[in-house]
Structure formats: C-alpha cells, structure tokens
Amino acid sequence: MSENKELSRSELVRLRREKENAQRMQRIVNEATRPLPPVTTRARQNASAPKAKVSKTRQNARRRFQIALPRLPRTSLRSISIPRPRLGWRFFSFILSAVVGLALYFAFHLPQLRVAEAQVIGNQIITSADVNSVLNISGQPIFTVIPADLETRLRLNFPELVSVQVAVALPNLVTVNMSERKPVVRWEQGGGYTWVAEDGVAFKPRGEKPELISVVAESAPPVTGTAADPLNPAPFISTDMVLALKGLAGHVPPGVPILYEARMGFGWNDPRGWRVYFGATSNDVELKMRVYESLVDSLTQRGIRPALINVTFPTAPYYRMSQ
DSSP states (O other): OOSSOOOOHHHHHHHHHHHHHHHHHHHHHHHHTSOOOOOOOHHHHHHHSOHHHHHHHHHHHTOOOOOOOOOOOOOOGGGOOOOOOOOOHHHHHHHHHHHHHHHHHHHHHOGGGBOOOOEEESOSSSOHHHHHHHHOOTTOBGGGOOHHHHHHHHHHHOTTEEEEEEEEETTTEEEEEEEEOOEEEEEEETTEEEEEETTSOEEOOOSOOTTSEEEEESSOOOOOOOOSSTTSOOOSSOHHHHHHHHHHTTTSOTTOOEEEETTTEEEEEETTTEEEEEESOOTTHHHHHHHHHHHHHHHHHTTOOOSEEEOSSTTSOEEEOOO
C-alpha cells in the first residue's frame, strides 16, 4: 500500500474553494490598500496631462469597491421611546424656595403692605398722636408688627391704661383698643402735680380738670408696695386714702385745697382761722365731721380761738392754741 493517500473528490473540491476564497480576499486587500491618485483641478489636468491619461485617471477614480458590512438589526419607530423627564424632590424644593423667596420680597417691599399709623379706639385722655409716637411703626411691613410687643410698650409708657389690645390685619391695618383710668385727685407736691385714679395709680396730667379733688402735700405719702403684675404700675397712694379724700371733698370749704401731712393725714386751713386734720383713713368720715362741728361750736361759745384741731380719732379729739 502506498504512503501518499489519494484525496477524495469532496476533499479536492473543498481545497479548491479554500484556494479561491484566499485569492479573492487577497484581491480585496490589494484593492483596498492601493493609494488614491492625487486630486487636481480640471484646468490643471488639462494643462499638465494628455486627454488619454485624464480619462484613465477618471476611470480609476470611478472604480467601485464592494465590502461586506455587518447587517444592522431592523428597528421600527414604534420601538423608539423618548425618556420622560424625572422630577425629583430637588426640583420641587427649588420651586418652593423660589416661591417663598418671591413672597418674602413682596411682603417686605410692597408699599401696600406697610403700616401708615395705628387706629386708636377708646382713648379719652391719651391722644392718637401720643400712641403712634410710642409705637413707632409708621412705614414698617405689616408682617413685622407683633401685637404683644406693642401692648407691652404701651403699658410701660402709659400708666393710665387699664387694658390695651392691639390687632393686626392685612393689608396694613393696626388697631389699638384701650381702656383708660379716670383721674380723681390732683396731687400737688414739690412744685409739680400729678393725677391720681381711684385705684391710687398716678399718671401724667394732660391739661387741667377743675372737677378733680385738689390736694397740696407737705410731705410724700407712704410707700404702698409693688404691683403683682410687672406691667401694672404700683399705686402712688392707697385706695383707702382716695376714699378718704372723696369723703372729705363734700365738706371742704369752696376754693380751699385739701392739705396732706404724713403724721396728721388730710385736712385744710379753715377760713375761721385755724387748721384742722382728719387723718388719712376713710373710716367714720361723717362722724369726724359732726364731732368737728360740735367742737368748733363749743370753742366759739367759750371765746377760744385755736390754732389746730385734730379729729383723727373722733372719740378723742383735741385742739392746740397758738404759741
């Protein structure tokens, strides 16, 4: 048997096809790697080369190459989807911040939201100009006005206020509703005077009121203590002293002021030539007046002209002669 095995017909066909495929691929590579001719203008070609060469160059330039490309998958327009924008929390927070910023800007800069002056209701003694001068809110944005702070400011500056309420409303309305103390006594001391209400609180006088009980003090009244509420002013005199003054006011001679002396209390200079004291309490005022008139009648009948009569204790009145 020979060592060289004869090839079958199928193997010969396979080898021939492999050889042809190799030659075809070699021709494709040679065509693809062939250098391109230089590009020149038509006028230059006509001037420098003969027509035969130009036509040959054009033929070479028009030569086509066929290269196998991979097939792309077919796609349809329906399968193409446009991604939707995703609105996350950062986008909404940005929008919210922008809206809040614009609101704050308009709140602090719009003239329609700025206070002109406060409207005062219920005042009898304090003027609206005095209230607005203390509040000092003209031109401020309505959102910066705090009613509680304004109420505290008014109570600290006006002791004649019994109560005060401040209300704020859009666009720029501030309303002050107040209740005032009514003066009863005109207390004069040390060259000045003040008004005193029925609860003993003193406050700044505003003008003159002839109907007030006029008191001229030769010494200061006793300290009555402090108020429980720090915003409520402490009384200048006790309420009992105010009641005593109101009881004596109907018996004092016309045009004669009531005097006050810390040791003796309230009294006055009687037009008949002496000074009388009734103490500083409101107890038994009517009884003291009857005892006083009886004592004066007795002294007049006896021809005694005293310098001082004291009826602080109606059960033990006394008088003094001038020295």
